[in-house]
Amino acid sequence: MTAPSNQQVLEALSRIKDPDLGRDVVSLGMxxxxxxxxxxKVSFTFELTTPACPVRDRFKTQAEDxxxxxxxxxxxxxxxxxxxxxxxxxxxxxxxxxGVKQTIAIASGKGGVGKSTVAVNLxxxxxxxxxxVGLLDADILGPSVPMMTGSRVxxxxxxxxxxxxxxxxxxxxxxxxxxxxxxxxxxxxxxxxKMIEELMRLTDWGRLDYLVIDLPPGTGDASLTLGQxxxxxxxxxxxxxxxxxxxxxxxxxxxxxxxxxxxxxxxxNMSWYVCPDCGHRHEIFSHGGAEAAAKRxxxxxxxxxxxxxxxxxxxDAGTPVVISRPESAGAKAFEAIAxxxxxxxxxxxxxxxxxxxxx
Amino acid sequence: xxxxxEDGTKSTYSGEQLRWACPCAECRGEAGVPxxxxxxxxxxxxxxxxxxxxxxxxxxxxxxxxxxxxxxxYTFSLLKSLVQ
Numbered sequence: 001m002t003a004p005s006n007q008q009v010l011e012a013l014s015r016i017k018d019p020d021l022g023r024d025v026v027s028l029g030m031x032x033x034x035x036x037x038x039x040x041k042v043s044f045t046f047e048l049t050t051p052a053c054p055v056r057d058r059f060k061t062q063a064e065d066x067x068x069x070x071x072x073x074x075x076x077x078x079x080x081x082x083x084x085x086x087x088x089x090x091x092x093x094x095x096x097x098x099g100v101k102q103t104i105a106i107a108s109g110k111g112g113v114g115k116s117t118v119a120v121n122l123x124x125x126x127x128x129x130x131x132x133v134g135l136l137d138a139d140i141l142g143p144s145v146p147m148m149t150g151s152r153v154x155x156x157x158x159x160x161x162x163x164x165x166x167x168x169x170x171x172x173x174x175x176x177x178x179x180x181x182x183x184x185x186x187x188x189x190x191x192x193x194k195m196i197e198e199l200m201r202l203t204d205w206g207r208l209d210y211l212v213i214d215l216p217p218g219t220g221d222a223s224l225t226l227g228q229x230x231x232x233x234x235x236x237x238x239x240x241x242x243x244x245x246x247x248x249x250x251x252x253x254x255x256x257x258x259x260x261x262x263x264x265x266x267x268x269n270m271s272w273y274v275c276p277d278c279g280h281r282h283e284i285f286s287h288g289g290a291e292a293a294a295k296r297x298x299x300x301x302x303x304x305x306x307x308x309x310x311x312x313x314x315x316d317a318g319t320p321v322v323i324s325r326p327e328s329a330g331a332k333a334f335e336a337i338a339x340x341x342x343x344x345x346x347x348x349x350x351x352x353x354x355x356x357x358x359x
Numbered sequence: 360x361x362x363x364x365e366d367g368t369k370s371t372y373s374g375e376q377l378r379w380a381c382p383c384a385e386c387r388g389e390a391g392v393p394x395x396x397x398x399x400x401x402x403x404x405x406x407x408x409x410x411x412x413x414x415x416x417x418x419x420x421x422x423x424x425x426x427x428x429x430x431x432x433y434t435f436s437l438l439k440s441l442v443q
Contacts, residue, residue, distance in 0.1 A: 088417075231417040260418035260435060354435065355363040356412055356420065 001072045003040040010034070012066045019055060020343045021350060033079075040074035042067050049346035050209075051082035052129035054339035084131060084209035085349035087233040096200050096230050099207040100134070102345050104264065105226060105235040107256070109248030111217035114269040115238045116144045117315050118305070118334075119214035122236075124320040125338035127169045131209040134164065134171040136199065138226060139216040140192045141185050143176030150318020153177065161204040168323055173203045192216075193225035200229065210345070219255040227259035233348045234264040236302060236341055241268055241289035249290070253297060264344040265300035266290045267337055273307040274329075300344060303337040306330055360409055360422075362438065370442045375407045377422055380441055383430035 014026040021028060025046070034044040046063055048056060060078050067076045086101040097103065106119040120135065127133040137145035146152045149167035155177050156163040162178070164171035175195060179185060187195070205211065213232075216222045226232060235256045239249035253263055268290035273282045284307065294301035305311075308330040311321045322331045360372045379396060381387070388394030403426070411423035415432055423429035 227416045227418065229416065231414070258418070259416055261416070352365060353414070353417055354365060356360065356414070357363075358360045358409055358412055 001040070003036050003038055004042075004070045004072045006034050006036055008070055009036060009042055009044070009067055012070050013063060015066060016059065016062050020347055021049075025059070040072045041077070042070075042073055042075070043077035043079070045079045045081055048080065048082040049349060050084055050129075050342035051131050052126055052339045052342035053082065053346075054336075054343050056080060082130065085346070087345070087348045087351070088231060089350065089352045094230055096197070097205060097211065099205055100211045101209050102233045102348070103211045103213060103230055104341060104345060105213045105215055105223075105232050105256075105261070106238060107215045107223060107235050107252050108217050108238045109219070109250070109252040110245060113217075113238050113240045113245060114305075115217065116148060116214050117311060118236075118238045118267060118269055118337075119212055120145060120148045120315065121311075121320045121322050121331075121334040122338045122341060123170055123210070123212040124168055124322045125335045126210050126212070126342060128322060128335070129338070129342075131342075132207060133169075134173070134205050134208045134211040135167075136203075136211060136213045137172075137174030137176065138196045138199075138213050138222050140175045140187060140195050140222065141216065143174045145172060145174040145214055146176040147318060148315045148320070151177070152181075155203075158204075160202075162199075162202050164203050164205060168320065171205060171208065173199055175199060189221040192221045196222055196225050197229050210342075219251055223252075223255060224259075227256065227261055231353065232259075232261045233345050234262040236264045236267055238267045238269050239290050239293070240270045240285045241283070241287050242285045243289060245285070246289040246293040250293060250297065253299065262344075262348060263297075263299045264341055265302040266294040266297075267302045268304040270307040271304035276309075300340070302340045302344075303333060305333045305337070360412065364439075370438065372438070372441065374409045374424065375402075376441065377409065377433070378402060378407050378424060378428075380433070380437070381422075381428070381431035382433060382437060385430060 010026050013031055014024040016025045030047050032045040032047055036042050063078045064076045084101050108115040123133050123135040137143045149172050151165045151167040151172050164173045237249050237252050239245045273284055291301045306329050310325050311330045314321045314324045322334050325331055362370045386394045386396045405425040408425040410425045413421050415421050419432040419434040
């Protein structure tokens with residue numbers, strides 16, 4: 001039997017559709033370095049748009065099966081890789097964050113919903129998947145990222161730029177790193193905006209697949225500045241399940257809609273608590289509020305995170321739970337949500353912002 | 360100025376049209392105080408010529424005119440409404 005042509009293999013592979021991007025994987029340019037030996041051995045590279053791809057394993061099996069069915073194929077070798085693509089098909093890099101491909105903001109309508117914990121763990125989960133990740137703490141007045149990442153040190157400076165702090169393989173920068181220890185920040189709104197811009201601009205981020213940005217709660221200066229200074233890939237909104245929290249999360253979402261920032265979806269934190277003594281599942285803040293709100297608003301629901309003592313303990317001790325207790329329900333929830341976020345982010349890589357020309 | 364929108368459609372604007380649509384507080388007025396554009400009848404040539412356009416996040420354009428006026432942030436929805 002004769003070996004199939006490259007064309008035949010590509011035709012077969014083009015039957016595989018990316019569920020998030022809604023197109024086939026061949027026209028998306030995901031199949032690379034395709035080789036067919038005279039003996040019918042087929043090998044190629046399957047390049048995903050994110051290492052945290054939620055359908056990674058399914059793609060691999062689908063590719064092996066589809067190609068394996070072609071007459072004349074004696075073996076299939078699929079090499080899975082990932083290359084995060086920059087948002088919005090930009091032709092030139094952003095001036096503020098030139099080496100950063102995707103910027104993901106984590107926001108909430110109100111404080112106390114665990115937004116920083118979610119931001120730190122999502123960043124850590126993306127890093128664990130193999131992506132290069134930065135974490136910017138944009139909460140100027142109440143920075144908590146230095147503590148949660150165990151990086152309470154001052155950043156080094158070189159050539160007038162700040163070197164981000166390496167914490168658990170992520171590049172971290174927070175106003176808490178820069179201000180003198182033990183001091184409190186008292187700023188008016190415009191200063192908050194200015195400081196966020198400076199932290200983004202002055203930090204030497206290098207090349208990053210994802211920059212996760214932990215915003216302060218609410219719909220104030222920080223969020224507005226961010227929406228004006230950089231083209232954000234998208235925003236994920238964190239809330240707790242009870243009505244009072246989901247109602248306020250809606251405000252945050254509406255604000256970002258005004259700024260034309262894509263909502264990546266809602267995340268429900270402190271969703272349930274499993275009592276370590278009796279094993280009973282308690283839903284302290286009710287349950288499913290964020291999912292219902294997401295449905296109402298027509299945005300994706302990204303997942304729910306349990307209330308676990310370990311998440312809090314590890315955050316206080318400076319190690320995100322996805323690293324310290326990878327087998328816990330909390331860590332698994334964070335990883336699943338990170339995959340969802342990454343998938344939604346990939347969609348933005350194929351969007352083009354309006355093009356302006358003056359003549 | 361020409362904008363190619365995400366869906367491929369194009370809109371064209373003149374500097375004059377954009378200058379008179381400036382949404383800034385000085386031009387529009389705020390808190391019940393009428394703005395400059397409701398008081399003046401004519402604007403000089405340098406007021407009407409665009410010198411610089413920059414993207415604000417992904418929701419608006421900041422348009423600068425030769426006169427130096429560059430306060431207005433023209434949201435995409437405002438720009439779309441101008442050509443309807």
